[in-house]
Amino acid sequence: MxxxxxxxxxxxxxxxxxxxxxxxxxxxxxxxxxxxxxxxxxxxxxxxxxxxxxxxxSRRSLIEAVSHDHVEELCAKAAERARQNEPGPALFTWLRDLNDYAVSSRGLAASVLHDGRDADLLEEDHGCQAMIIQAARELLRQAQRTAAVRPGILAEDLLALVAAISLAATHHHDDEQAGRLLDIAIEGIRLRQEP
The missing domain is CATH 1.10.10.60 (Homeodomain-like)
Known part of the structure; x- marks a missing residue:
């Protein structure tokens, strides 16, 4: 970038x-x-x-520059997941991709996924956060349209979950915990069909 x-x-x-x-x-x-x-x-x-x-x-502008290539890769992976899978599995698999990156980036991804309320956040439509939100929204929209995910969930909710999970795993030095926590979150958003 x-x-x-x-x-x-x-x-x-x-x-x-x-x-x-x-x-x-x-x-x-x-x-x-x-x-x-x-x-x-x-x-x-x-x-x-x-x-x-x-x-x-700002620190945020430097984080954006460092993260940009990885974020572009994640967004391309979102499109690839959507082409290769049904909407629900595409979303869940991509959330795992994002979670893996978030954990391995030592706080970089969590900073990019930040909700943007601090003054240091870039407000650009082309920023890393905007790109990830757009990718997540598209996958989520498709998953909700096919009733794979509960209604009322926002892409920003999913990104906040991934950011929180990555920070928790980083503080506990347990990369496997991040996967377990994401599995719990995915079960929470999955729409259950009544038998």
Whole structure:
């Protein structure tokens, strides 16, 4: 992902610094989580704090840049799941894909899935959160239309569940717990047909 769409392309040196910061952030977040020091990221990138903040005015904007490629992959996987499966299994399988990413990303995915009430959240329609919500909405809409999922559930509810599950599993250092918790959540949203 490059700089925010609609902005002028970066000069070669600015583009290099942008890429260095994103690469360093990816490494630091993978080892230390999304609360890692921005100064450490700038140091690893070989740039000053001012350069980091010029490209990324908030932690959230840096998280968006680091997450973008993974989010695009998850959204493509949602479309693939919809083509290959019935609507209910497509949604449930994709929620497992999202859950696996959320747990492995050490808080990165939970930050992307955040509900957006803090001032640091990007409000862009093309942001990672918007892309994931759109993918989840489409899968959920199909699953509800075929009565595979209870009515009244929102895509945002499902994403909040996945974010909470990933944070719980991260704090307990138990990746298998995340799968078990998601299975419980899926059973809770599944529409039961009366015999």
């Amino acid at each position: 490059g700089p925010t769409p609609g902005r002028r392309p970066l000069r070669a040196d600015a583009r290099r610094n942008y890429d260095l910061v994103v690469g360093a952030a990816r490494e630091v977040f993978a080892h230390q989580g999304v609360g890692a020091s921005l100064e450490e990221i700038a140091r690893r990138a070989g740039v000053g704090s001012a350069t980091l903040h010029r490209h990324f005015p």
